[in-house]
Every structure is written in C-alpha cells, then in structure tokens.
Amino acid sequence: MFKRGKVKGVIFDCYMTLIDVVNDEESLETYDIIRRWLRYYGVDISPEKLKNEYKAKIKEAFDSSELEYPEIKVENIFSDICFENAIWDLDEKILGIETARMFRAASVKKLEVYQESLELLEVFADYPKCLVSNSQRVFSEMEVKYLGLHKYFDYVIFSSDYGYKKPDHHLFEIAQKRLGLNAEEILYIGI
Incomplete structure (x- = not known):
C-alpha cells in the first residue's frame, strides 16, 4: 500500500x-469508411487521396513548427481537407471536428481501461x-x-x-x- x-x-x-487503446490509422479501410461518410456532407475524395493528404498535412504542420515537441489539432487538418475537396458549400470547421471523431471511431480497434x-x-x-x-x-x-x-x-x-x-x-x-x-x-x- x-x-x-x-x-x-x-x-x-x-x-x-x-486506457489501453489500439488503433489502425494506416489501413486504407479506415480512410474508405471516412470517405464514404464524407460524401453525405459534400466532400468528394478517394481513400488514397484522403490518407495521403492527411499524412502530408500533419507532416507539414510538424515540420513548420519551431517547437521541439509540436502538437497539432487534428480537426484543423480534416477541416482543411474537407474545404479543399468540397463539392458544395459546407461548414468546414464543424465538419473537421466531426470528421476527426469519425476517423477515431473508424480507426480504434480496442478501447478499454x-x-x-x-x-x-x-x-x-x-x-x-x-x-x-x-x-x-x-x-x-x-x-x-x-x-x-x-x-x-x-x-x-x-x-x-x-x-x-x-x-x-x-x-x-x-x-x-x-x-x-x-x-x-x-x-x-x-x-
């Protein structure tokens, strides 16, 4: 004691x-789930492009920081992707938040205490x-x-x-x- x-x-x-968590942010299936979900919000993007843009924007954000241990807001990354691939007007800020949550839900394979x-x-x-x-x-x-x-x-x-x-x-x-x-x-x- x-x-x-x-x-x-x-x-x-x-x-x-x-929290014991296992997720799979590398699987193309994860990005395909997000891509299919995003089309209902006016975003047209292939799973390959979504994965590549997501990874590239994160790398760019980290590389452009002057901090030794930088952090990002993943919802901002998704907001930018949604805006750049929108086929109609949308609220990219709210969609970025919801996409980040959907991405997490699609990628998590285990979540327990x-x-x-x-x-x-x-x-x-x-x-x-x-x-x-x-x-x-x-x-x-x-x-x-x-x-x-x-x-x-x-x-x-x-x-x-x-x-x-x-x-x-x-x-x-x-x-x-x-x-x-x-x-x-x-x-x-x-x-």
Missing part, C-alpha cells in the same frame, strides 16, 4: 497508462489529480468520459489545446500550477 510522504498530488498519463489503473486511482482517491495526455481533445475528452475516468480527476490537460506535447516540460508546469503544488510534491504515473 502507498504511504503518504512528500507526495501531495498525482499526475497521470492517459493512453497506455489508464486497465483494471490495475482503476485500482491505482482508488489508492490516490484523496489526492488532487491531473490527467496530462499527448492527445486530441476532440475525441480523447469523450473517451475519458465514456470510460468513466473523468470523475477521478480535478484537471485534464490535452496537448492539442497547447500546441506542444510531452516531454515538453510546459504541460507538466501547467498541471503543477493547477494542482497548486511544488514539483517535488507531485507523483507522475505514466510512460
């Missing part, structure tokens, strides 16, 4: 720490906790809620909200400030 000491708060990582992590959350039930994740709020927030994990955390930080990701120290500094603790008082649990 964990004994109280200098630790006054806990930061948890999300995926592969609390590690039982051991639930037990660990109970061990730290009386501690202030912050979730810090290299992930996209557009779908990760819903996955955390769907799996019932949101109730365990006082604060949740997704890298997509900030434009940089771990191991950039800024995300941990934000969590530290929200917890109102000194760094040496916080236990980090994650990979």
